[in-house]
Amino acid sequence: MTLKAQDTAAREGSPQTPGGGEAGRPAEGLPKRYDPSSFEAKWQSYWEEQGYFRAPDLPGRGPHWTIVFPPPNVTGILTFGHSLQGTTQDLLCRWQRMKGVPTLFLPGLDHAGVATQMAVRKHLEKQGVNASALSRDALHGHIETWRKEKEVYIRRQLTSHGFSMDWSRYVYTMDPRYCEAVRTAFLTLYRQGRIYRAERMVNWDPKLLTALSDLEVIPKETRGTLWYIRYPSSDPDAAGRGEGLVVATTRPETMFGDVAVAVHPDDERYKPWAGKEVQLPLTDRKVPVVTDPAIDLTFGTGALKVTPSHDRADHDIALRQKPLPSKRDTIDERGRLSGEFVPERFRGLERFAARKAVVSELREKGLLVREEPHVHNVGHSERSEVPIEPRLSTQWFVDTSQMGARALSAVRDGDIHIVPERWVKTYYNFLENLEPWCISRQVVWGHEIPVWYCDACGAYDAYEAPPKRCPKCGGEELHQDPDVLDTWFSSWLWPFATLGWPGRTKDLERYFPVSVLGTGSDIVFFWVARMIMGSLQFLDVPPFPYVYLTGILTDRQGRKLSKHLGNSPDPLELIEQWGADAFRFALLFPIPVEEGGAWDPQRMMEGARNFLTKVWNLTRLLAPSVPAEPGNDRSPPDHRAEGALLDAGAPLMDRWIASRWSRTAEEVDSRLTAFDLTGAAGALHQFLWHEMADWWAESAKDRLAGRDGPKTEASTRRLGLSVLERTLRLLHPFAPHLTEELGHHLSPKGTAMAVARWPARDELPRDPVAEAEVAALQELVRGIRTLRAELRIPPDVQPEAYLRPRSGPALELFRRPADLAVMVQLSRIGSIAPLGPSESPPEGCRALVTASGEIFLRPPKGTAERPPEGLQALRKERELVARLLEKADQRLKDPTFVDRAPPKVRDEVFAKAKELRERLTLLDQHLAGEAPVGP
């Protein structure tokens, strides 16, 4: 009945009273099972309705916490990387929001030029539309339709992660305001002379017919062939040159574009050739032999054909060898041989077909000396995946040298910190070797280039709005540059264009700079470095003080998770199956966020889900139904109330768990401050599961069951709830839905967790004495459990135990019957009797010796007198102690150690040796006699 009602509420998405003690859910309590699907959607819409995530409109500068989410591409489905980024960034935002800092988590969408155009074309072609025949406007229309569809879907995906984004400030890189920012950026740089047109070697994609930036080119290891081609001597009679020169190349089809053969100036083999000419095979042309220091003597034959139009290095060589032409196009934009230099019979052949044709003709003519397999890296288009054709072409470039230098010093001078720090060097390395940034793309989808050309005189300039006439010749026929801008030319403005730049908006004033820029380490160059350049250039300040780089997650075979490879789990499916909280937690823990590594979905999700289940059940133990406790409403906690529960006479385990909580709160907060999200998650995992649940709750069960009277029961419950509720708040940024659900269960009328106050680290008192005593208690309890497991004592049999304390804290424990009772409970034995220093335990006991004390257990009648294997634990303990003692003694015997080690270390070792020696004696007595031992 109960479950059913909830399910309906969740499906409908917006219950009237989400926390509802009265209407939403019957007050009896928490369902037995942790079922995230029954409440996650409910809280998402509740948060949204309440407007918790809308960043406050505040005037002027002031404290703020801003994170701009790296905008997903309109291409469609969210990637795993977005889930990871969103999770880390949402965590930081929720944490700061709870601290009361005005917080903005800004979502957006990237138009993603080439990638989107490709996706939409593919989509249209599937529907039978011939995309290449469409006009620019028509294609824009289709893309717009596509965008509207994807936008809704992407938003739903982000929301279903529980990300606390401010959707009222959502930005699309094609919004008119954003377009203005892009235009302003272009015009500013253009007028400063930092944007220019030039003919340069670019990465040409012969399929998409566009230039690509270096970063869009993916080198792929490719098996090719190295062909050795003879370039015959042009004067065969000359001494030593009769055979001609042999040149090695992987691209014989480009030979018609050769302008020279180059050799290293120090290469003895080719000394006689310098300045001479060779015949260019398959043509009637001759080319000179030049010397250039860039030639690698060891590669191939040490002689290189120089093809300036189709190879970057060759182009550089040709430029250096002044009289040589630096341009000789023989391959057209579609990758076909063409032009006057190509013999008629090869013209029009596609490059790979041409390669075959050229090779076979060379072979026929006996000019092919040798061919051998050759593995090398070939640049491929990230977008279309075809091999890149280096090509000379006229493009727009940004001169980034000065901006790069500023970006470099921003990090060097400590204005920007990169976390983890090791990426700093990579960042330097990139900026120290900056190339001009090619920003024009020959596609139709993207930001237009605000440059107009005069049809009459050819003059061109950049304008804010379409010019009426040419300022030079007065011509009225002008046309705009047909190219569009590289997507990254809009992305690099993201931290400030999203806040209204170039306008001087309130948001820009309040929420800029961004507090931390989080992204995957794979786009340090594409994005991070350029945003830093852009912000320094246009606003004169760094865009953010911190860059937080996450690692790259891989599958079990170490391959990057990507849609491409199909090895990336679908975030939505994971959320549906396991819940958003489990997914979030699994992304953070236990694999370190900034390291990345193999992410096995099943295993990760199970681990996270089990942990959250634990939290669920712990809450169920403490508050099976809505507690009637007054004042338990998440308002600032009442220190006096807890003070009374935690005075000197309070139960040891209570004082202990409060103290542990305090340490955990501090650890979580300081780890978050240091961007150690995994560490913070780990601290909570450790505390909730292995301290609060395993030890405190186990020790408190009797009290909670009312066995010590109703007053004790009430105070225990109150203390437990007080610690639990505080921990839920600490956990909220990690698992927002679960903690919201449980928080409302605990106090139906309380503040929502999403806006609850982040606990101060010293809210509950530290108690080092209690911590030391519980450490001893745990050691003794574990000893008893070990012994009992070894003696094969059945669970329902409760033997008697005798303990003789050896350490100070243990001694204290034995003074207090209540603490002994806790030990009895935790180790499931019948009774514990303390033994004085000279007392002996009764006959028939088995013993174990720990640092805290000696443990004796009497197997009840009827159980095995002695386990078949004997007393392994005791024997192993002896071995270990003996080994440790020997080590310690050795050090103490070493005069240099005694001489040079700090006194503190020396004393420690000395004390340790003393303790070990005593323990060894005890162990030997137990082993030798198996008899109860007196002094």
Add this chain to the structure above:
RNA sequence: GGGCCGGUGGUCUAGGGGUGAUGACGUCGCGCUUACAACGCGAAAAUCGGCGGUUCGAAUCCGCCCCGGCCCA
């Protein structure tokens, strides 16, 4: 070719000069002990990639080497 990162039980991982080297998953015992089998208790399992060096003392610092990965050419 240049640069960066990592190598710790079967797997993943903590620790960054003095530890009895964390913890998780998995494995093996024993248990459905009324918060939790999505669990509990116990056990087995690592000479911290190799070789040198610095040091009274190295998983930890330095050098070289080997292996894996990433980035830029």
